[in-house]
Amino acid sequence: MQVEIKFLDLPVEGGSVTFDFPDLKQEILIIKKGGRFMVYSSFCPHFGGPLELKGDRLHCYFHDYEFSLTDGKCLNRDTSVKCSLFNFSIIEDGICVDIT
Amino acid sequence: MKILKVVCENFVAATPEVVKWNSWDSEHLNSVHGAYDAPKYLLTREGEVLFVDRVKVPFFRIRLKCLVFAIQWDSENQITYTLTPFFLAKNTINVQQINDGTTRVRVIYEFSGNWIQALLFPIFKILIQRWNQTVWEEDLPLKLRRQKALSYGFIDFRGIPDKMEMRKDRTGIYKASIPVPTTRNVEEFSHPFFISGRS
Ligand code: FES
Ligand SMILES: [Fe+2]
Numbered sequence: 001m002q003v004e005i006k007f008l009d010l011p012v013e014g015g016s017v018t019f020d021f022p023d024l025k026q027e028i029l030i031i032k033k034g035g036r037f038m039v040y041s042s043f044c045p046h047f048g049g050p051l052e053l054k055g056d057r058l059h060c061y062f063h064d065y066e067f068s069l070t071d072g073k074c075l076n077r078d079t080s081v082k083c084s085l086f087n088f089s090i091i092e093d094g095i096c097v098d099i100t
Numbered sequence: 101m102k103i104l105k106v107v108c109e110n111f112v113a114a115t116p117e118v119v120k121w122n123s124w125d126s127e128h129l130n131s132v133h134g135a136y137d138a139p140k141y142l143l144t145r146e147g148e149v150l151f152v153d154r155v156k157v158p159f160f161r162i163r164l165k166c167l168v169f170a171i172q173w174d175s176e177n178q179i180t181y182t183l184t185p186f187f188l189a190k191n192t193i194n195v196q197q198i199n200d201g202t203t204r205v206r207v208i209y210e211f212s213g214n215w216i217q218a219l220l221f222p223i224f225k226i227l228i229q230r231w232n233q234t235v236w237e238e239d240l241p242l243k244l245r246r247q248k249a250l251s252y253g254f255i256d257f258r259g260i261p262d263k264m265e266m267r268k269d270r271t272g273i274y275k276a277s278i279p280v281p282t283t284r285n286v287e288e289f290s291h292p293f294f295i296s297g298r299s
Contacts, residue, residue: 001264025252025267026260045259046283047125048249049242062242063127079283081257100262 005030006094010037016053018042026099028086029053031069038069039097041084051083058083102218104211106225108232109204112240114247116176116195116203121276122243123178123193124170126151127283132238137163138288145297147172149279152291155182158231172278188212207232250274 001024011017016031029042031053040058042051049062057075058067066075072083088097112119122128126149129136139151148171154163170180178193192208209228213221252260253267261267282288289296 024264027252041260043249043252043254043260045257047121047256048246048254048259050245061131062245063125064131077283079257081283084259084262100264 001100002096002098003028004091004094004096008094010095018050021099024099028097028099029058030095033069037088037095039086039088039095040072041086045081045083046079101212102215102221104209104213104218104221104224106209106228106232107206108209108229108236109206110236111198112203112205112243113201114203114243115271115274116197117274117276118243118246118250118271119195119203119205120172120178120278121246121280122239123195124172124276124278125242125280127280128242132242133235135235139168140287140291140294141289141296142291142293143295144279147278155184158227158234170279187217205236247271 003019003021003024005019009017011030011032013032013035016029018027018029020027027042029040029051031038031040040051043049044051044060044062044065046060046063046065049060051058051060051067053059054066057069059065065077065081067073067083068075072085074081086097086099088095126139130138135156137154139153141149141151143150148169150167150169152165152167155166156163164184164186166182166184168180168182170178173179176195178195180191180193182189182191188211190210192210194206194208196204196206198204209232211221211224249260250270253270254260
C-alpha cells in the first residue's frame with residue numbers, strides 16, 4: 001500500500017512531521033536531514049511510544065530508548081529492537097511511501 | 101496505630117490490560133515520572149517483584165530509600181507495600197472495565213503511623229490527591245498511545261507488522277506480562293540477593 005505526501009507538507013531541513021493513516025493502521029515519521037528525507041514507522045518498536053527526532057537520532061520518551069537514523073538500531077540499550085524504515089520515491093509534487 | 105486512607109478514581113479509554121501494563125512497567129518510572137532511581141531487584145517472578153530503590157517524595161526535594169513489594173493479587177487488584185524509614189504504605193490499584201471502551205482505575209493509598217505522624221495526615225491527604233493527579237496526567241498519554249498501537253496490530257519488541265493483513269486489532273486479545281519484561285540492564289539485576297523464578 002502506498003501513500004503520497006505533498007512537498008508542501010514535508011518537513012524543512014532538521015525538522016520532522018508525523019502522519020497518521022488510521023485506515024492503513026500505520027503512522028509514519030518523516031524527517032529531513034542533510035537535504036535527504038527519511039521515513040520511519042513512528043511507533044517505537046519497544047512498546048509503541050511516539051518516536052521523535054532528537055539531534056542525530058530518534059528518541060522515544062516512554063523509556064528513553066534512542067535509535068539510529070540510518071539503520072534503526074537501538075543505540076543506548078542492550079537489545080536487538082529496531083525501528084522500521086520505509087522506502088519511498090520522489091514523484092512530481094511530493095513523495096510516495098510504500099507502507100505496505 | 102493510626103491509618104490514613106485516601107481513594108482516588110480516574111477513567112481512561114483503554115483496556116484494563118493496557119492499564120496494568122502501564123502500572124507494572126518499571127522502566128517508565130524514571131523516564132516519565134522521574135520518581136525513582138534505577139531499582140535494584142531482589143526478587144522477580146510472575147505477578148510479583150521485590151526491589152530496593154530511592155523514591156522521590158512528592159513535592160519535596162528529598163529521596164527516601166525504600167523497600168517495595170508489588171503483587172498482582174487477582175485479575176483486578178495490584179497491591180504494593182512500600183517500607184521507608186518513616187512509614188509503611190499500602191497501595192491498591194483496582195482496575196475495572198466499566199463498558200466496552202472505558203476502564204475505571206481506583207487507587208487506594210493507605211499509610212500507617214503513630215499519633216504524632218497522624219497529626220500530619222490532613223496535609224498528607226492533600227499531597228496524595230495532588231500526587232495522584234500529577235501521576236495520572238503523566239501516564240495518560242502512555243495508556244492512550246499503547247491502546248492505539250495495539251489497535252493497529254502492534255507487537256512488542258517488533259512494531260507494526262509489515263503486511264497490511266497482519267495488522268489486526270489486538271486490544272481485545274492483549275494480555276500484559278507481569279512483571280513487564282525489561283531489556284537486559286545488568287545494574288538493575290546485580291544485587292547479590294537477586295533471585296528470579298516462576299510461580
Ligand atoms: S516504548 Fe519507546 S522506549 Fe519504550
Ligand atoms: Fe506511571
